[in-house]
Amino acid sequence: MAGVHVSTTINGDPVEFVCQPAEVLLDVLRNRVGLTGAKEGCGTGDCGACSVTLDGRLVCACLVLGAEADGRAITTVEGLASGGRLHPLQEKFIEHAALQCGVCTPGFLVAAKALLDRNPDPTVEQIRYALAGNLCRCTGYDKIVRAVQAAAAELATDAAQAGKSGKSKKTRKQTAA
Amino acid sequence: MRYEAPTSTKDAVTLLSRAKGSAFVLAGGSDLLVRMKGGFIEPDLVVDIKRIPALQEIRKTSTGFRIGAAVPCAAMGEHAGLRKAWPGVVEAANLIGSDQIQSRCTVAGNLCNASPAADSVPALVAAKAKAVIAGPKGRRTVPVEKVPAGPGRTTLGKGEFVEAILLPLPKGKTGDAYLRFTPRTEMDIAVCSAGVCLKLGRGGVIEEARVALGAVAPTVVLVPAAAKAIVGTKLDEAALAALTAACEAACAPIDDKRGTVEFRTEVAGVLARRAAKIAYQRAGG
Numbered sequence: 289m290a291g292v293h294v295s296t297t298i299n300g301d302p303v304e305f306v307c308q309p310a311e312v313l314l315d316v317l318r319n320r321v322g323l324t325g326a327k328e329g330c331g332t333g334d335c336g337a338c339s340v341t342l343d344g345r346l347v348c349a350c351l352v353l354g355a356e357a358d359g360r361a362i363t364t365v366e367g368l369a370s371g372g373r374l375h376p377l378q379e380k381f382i383e384h385a386a387l388q389c390g391v392c393t394p395g396f397l398v399a400a401k402a403l404l405d406r407n408p409d410p411t412v413e414q415i416r417y418a419l420a421g422n423l424c425r426c427t428g429y430d431k432i433v434r435a436v437q438a439a440a441a442e443l444a445t446d447a448a449q450a451g452k453s454g455k456s457k458k459t460r461k462q463t464a465a
Numbered sequence: 466m467r468y469e470a471p472t473s474t475k476d477a478v479t480l481l482s483r484a485k486g487s488a489f490v491l492a493g494g495s496d497l498l499v500r501m502k503g504g505f506i507e508p509d510l511v512v513d514i515k516r517i518p519a520l521q522e523i524r525k526t527s528t529g530f531r532i533g534a535a536v537p538c539a540a541m542g543e544h545a546g547l548r549k550a551w552p553g554v555v556e557a558a559n560l561i562g563s564d565q566i567q568s569r570c571t572v573a574g575n576l577c578n579a580s581p582a583a584d585s586v587p588a589l590v591a592a593k594a595k596a597v598i599a600g601p602k603g604r605r606t607v608p609v610e611k612v613p614a615g616p617g618r619t620t621l622g623k624g625e626f627v628e629a630i631l632l633p634l635p636k637g638k639t640g641d642a643y644l645r646f647t648p649r650t651e652m653d654i655a656v657c658s659a660g661v662c663l664k665l666g667r668g669g670v671i672e673e674a675r676v677a678l679g680a681v682a683p684t685v686v687l688v689p690a691a692a693k694a695i696v697g698t699k700l701d702e703a704a705l706a707a708l709t710a711a712c713e714a715a716c717a718p719i720d721d722k723r724g725t726v727e728f729r730t731e732v733a734g735v736l737a738r739r740a741a742k743i744a745y746q747r748a749g750g
Contacts, residue, residue, distance in 0.1 A: 290467075292468055309466045309467060309468035309511070310466045310468075310501065310508075310511075312498065312502075331502055332499045332502065332503070333495055333498075333499060333562070333563075333565065333566060334652075336563065336565055339565055342568070345537070345539065345568035345569075346564050346565050346568050347565055347568045347569055348565045348566070348569075350498075350502075351494055351495055351498045351499070351565075351566075351569060352494065352498075352569070353468065353491070353494070353498070353511075353513075355468045355470070355513075356470075356491075356494075356513060356515070358470075399564065399565070402564070403564075417651065418564055420563055420564075420651045420652055421562065421563020421564055421565045421566065421652065422563075
């Protein structure tokens, strides 16, 4: 069987791989690229443990062919932390004990990030709907919802502070002018 | 298996019509890849249509909306114009699966997967949607209800695939709605469902109606008798009762763990009645 050569971007880095035509993106990420954050739960798009984003949209990596990734941009849970600092969602998941066995956690983090990127201030109902494609057998979901709320609050505070310092810079500039 | 991602409809048709062995079209893959992984199908060729530019967009035309076969259902919900014109269709499309599935699943795929429980199909049928089919002999346009032939079977010939779904521009006071019954509120397959589209005339009297039911027959069914029951009325109690009876009479469902014949039949009538009320309100009645 001839392999398919794919050039893609994963967490901002250019990546090339050769995969089988029927091989799913999840297997490519885990077995060929060495990114084992995304997990296989069901393999049929029901559990969300393999959630990643593809060109900015949240998808199950088990229901995408590796070959489809050519020229696209993928982000995985490995891309959440930056500069050695955990993403606020990751910090809040730890703080709120929003995980037990941890298998579903990477998927929840990626899905929650996708939610907060488009809706920075979601209601509990919106959080629950947005995470309905992610299954967790340990936590009972409540701690996950609280962690997402806490992360949203922290991100809002960070944004407000960034806004203030941005404003004060502007003021300084104006004063200088 | 061979994977091809052509960049034109013509190339896709050529690949599909020349294929030896089994060939499948890949749009969102939320049904196809599950069937492949389950060992239900072993494709010799998969033709990914997502690289064909014209199939990736929702375009407003002088006659309505053209939804490319590669447009994910999430994008339908993000399209303000489409949401305003066809709220029932968009709600039905957005009911399919999780956010993860919404990013991938398409209404053309939902139609061609030919499940009688397909959520978007009753709404599309009620809205008088058409499917643009590309094939070796050129293009043909058919009402969407002509595409599914039975569970998992379509009327598409060799080398043919659905390129786009067309929705008309709603005329005058038109409203549509789709409702389904599922034991869970989310992430479930319809036990039965109903799509209704109404056009009102003077004084809120229903001028035209289309009623379609899902998961009560081998394919989604259009129920002209249900439409006839409410045309000329203002959706009063007697009209609603006649609508319910006509819907129940059109049901020939299966008996399975998700619902009995009796349950599906009764609930289909209830859903049609409720969907009709929503459609009536949306039409400005």
